[in-house]
Amino acid sequence: MYRFSIGDEDWIIIFSPHLSLEQTEKEEIIRSIAIMGPQWAGFSHGESFVIFQQLVGAIVVRIEKVPSLILTVSAVVNRNRWYINDNNIVEPFED
Numbered sequence: 442m443y444r445f446s447i448g449d450e451d452w453i454i455i456f457s458p459h460l461s462l463e464q465t466e467k468e469e470i471i472r473s474i475a476i477m478g479p480q481w482a483g484f485s486h487g488e489s490f491v492i493f494q495q496l497v498g499a500i501v502v503r504i505e506k507v508p509s510l511i512l513t514v515s516a517v518v519n520r521n522r523w524y525i526n527d528n529n530i531v532e533p534f535e536d
Contacts (some may be wrong), residue, residue, distance in 0.1 A: 447478045452510045469496050
C-alpha cells in the first residue's frame with residue numbers, strides 16, 4: 442500500500458493480491474499514476490482507466506472514492522499479451 446496527496450486529498454494505491462510484480466515494476470506503476478494524478482482525480486467512483494507503460498505494459502486501475510480515496514491496480518498485461526481485432530481477425534498487437 443502506498444499513500445500520497447493531491448491537493449487536499451489523501452489517496453492510497455493498492456495492488457490486487459493476485460498480482461505478482463517486482464518492486465521496480467510497482468515503482469514504475471506508481472510513478473505513472475502520480476504523473477497522471479490531476480486527470481484521474483476528476484473521475485467518478487467505480488470508474489477504471491488504463492495506462493500503457495513502456496516497461497510494464499497495460500495497467501488497469503480502478504477508482505474508489507467511498508469510503509476512502511483508493512486506486513486499485515487490478516491488472517497488468519505485458520505487451521506480448523496484447524491483441525487487436527481488425528475486421529474480425531484477432532492478431533497480436535504490434536507497434
